[in-house]
Amino acid sequence: MATSSAGLCDGLKQYIREVPDFPKQGILFYDITTLLKQPQPFAQLVDSLAGHYAAQNIALVAGIEARGFIFGPALAYKLGAGFVPIRKPRKLPAATAAVEYSLEYGTDRVEIHRDAVQPGQRVLIVDDLIATGGTAVASAQLVEQLGGVVAGLAFVVELTFLHGRERLAGYDVMSLLRYDQ
Ligand code: AMP
Numbered sequence: 001m002a003t004s005s006a007g008l009c010d011g012l013k014q015y016i017r018e019v020p021d022f023p024k025q026g027i028l029f030y031d032i033t034t035l036l037k038q039p040q041p042f043a044q045l046v047d048s049l050a051g052h053y054a055a056q057n058i059a060l061v062a063g064i065e066a067r068g069f070i071f072g073p074a075l076a077y078k079l080g081a082g083f084v085p086i087r088k089p090r091k092l093p094a095a096t097a098a099v100e101y102s103l104e105y106g107t108d109r110v111e112i113h114r115d116a117v118q119p120g121q122r123v124l125i126v127d128d129l130i131a132t133g134g135t136a137v138a139s140a141q142l143v144e145q146l147g148g149v150v151a152g153l154a155f156v157v158e159l160t161f162l163h164g165r166e167r168l169a170g171y172d173v174m175s176l177l178r179y180d181q
Contacts, residue, residue, distance in 0.1 A: 058124045059122050071128065154174050
């Protein structure tokens with residue numbers, strides 16, 4: 001059973017590569033590519049995420065660029081849902097909706113096609129990792145701007161010491177691998 005501090009699949013942590021000082025000094029980067037290349041751990045991870053949302057009538061999985069594009073489609077397939085991309089600025093070809101959010105220095109923006117979500121559709125937002133939660137909050141606002149219902153936000157890795165989850169109060173937030181420091 002999961003406890004409040006342990007992740008649901010702690011055994012999978014051994015497959016995540018931790019890279020110090022990437023992409024810049026002082027950042028410990030959690031590299032999921034070392035997990036993805038292992039068939040059984042990858043399957044366990046997708047199955048665990050899908051299990052949590054199986055009975056929740058998810059119409060669409062929205063993956064956040066870029067690593068949400070890896071887990072999102074696998075999860076959508078398992079759930080019998082569609083997949084839509086949430087992208088960085090100026091990547092999507094048709095009419096978009098956008099939400100800007102603050103970074104430590106400056107701002108960033110996420111975009112989605114205006115016709116990606118129909119009003120009332122239940123949308124599960126997916127990314128590889130939640131840190132401060134800024135990207136996830138903006139993505140939830142984006143889905144809601146189109147009239148979608150955010151059914152949940154799912155992450156493979158959660159950096160609990162950055163308290164991103166607190167910014168998502170009121171949403172169903174799940175993560176599989178939690179790091180407390
Ligand atoms: P945040 O908006 O602060 O929650 O940042 C989350 C986004 O940045 C996700 O798309 C992650 O892929 C990426 N990210 C932030 N910190 C890390 C980290 N330490 N290791 C890997 N990816 C990270």
